[in-house]
Amino acid sequence: MADRILLIGMMGAGKSSVGRLVAARLTWAHLDSDERIQKRTGRTVPQIFAERGEAAFRAEEAQVLAEAVTGSEPCVVSVAGGAVLSADNRRLLRSGGLVVWLRAELPTLATRVGRAEGRPLLNRDPLEDLTRLYTERRPLYQDLADVAIDVDHISPSDVADKVVAAHHAHRVRAAQRDGAGA
Numbered sequence: 001m002a003d004r005i006l007l008i009g010m011m012g013a014g015k016s017s018v019g020r021l022v023a024a025r026l027t028w029a030h031l032d033s034d035e036r037i038q039k040r041t042g043r044t045v046p047q048i049f050a051e052r053g054e055a056a057f058r059a060e061e062a063q064v065l066a067e068a069v070t071g072s073e074p075c076v077v078s079v080a081g082g083a084v085l086s087a088d089n090r091r092l093l094r095s096g097g098l099v100v101w102l103r104a105e106l107p108t109l110a111t112r113v114g115r116a117e118g119r120p121l122l123n124r125d126p127l128e129d130l131t132r133l134y135t136e137r138r139p140l141y142q143d144l145a146d147v148a149i150d151v152d153h154i155s156p157s158d159v160a161d162k163v164v165a166a167h168h169a170h171r172v173r174a175a176q177r178d179g180a181g182a
């Protein structure tokens with residue numbers, strides 16, 4: 001399997017910016033699932049939700065994810081927050097590389113999404129919507145993650161350092177396992 005880091009977590013956790021930084025540090029490719037969908041469809045995420053509905057968006061998301069985890073190049077994937085809702089996606093992620101959960105508390109997420117422009121699942125009261133979504137998703141992120149990094153009080157650059165360190169530790173463990181089995 002190609003080297004791959006899969007960043008999961010809620011919207012506002014910093015998956016896109018941290019993904020870019022980690023990819024630059026490792027000189028790997030970076031794939032952001034929302035960006036890829038927008039490129040493929042020529043529509044923004046809110047446009048897809050408005051014109052074709054959430055189910056159509058989720059179908060695009062599943063396709064992009066399947067492509068992302070079968071590529072042969074080392075890659076950091078910023079996985080959009082809702083992708084973990086699908087059992088098929090969870091299976092892909094589990095077998096696709098090192099899964100890193102950028103874990104943030106609700107007040108952090110609410111501050112970062114601000115007025116939630118461009119986020120079709122958030123309405124007039126983003127904190128209320130985030131609370132509802134996080135209640136459903138938190139156990140999924142928790143279950144899926146090989147590593148969780150608390151991002152509340154640290155900069156994206158420091159989060160990126162921790163992701164890179166987790167990747168190196170994972171490699172060392174894998175090499176030890178292979179050595180022990182040889």
Ligand code: S3P
Nearest residue numbers: 010011012034080081082119120
């Ligand atoms: C969503 C997260 C968004 C985007 C869409 C739905 C979700 O991506 O895919 O608005 O269901 O959590 P980010 O997590 O990159 O913000």
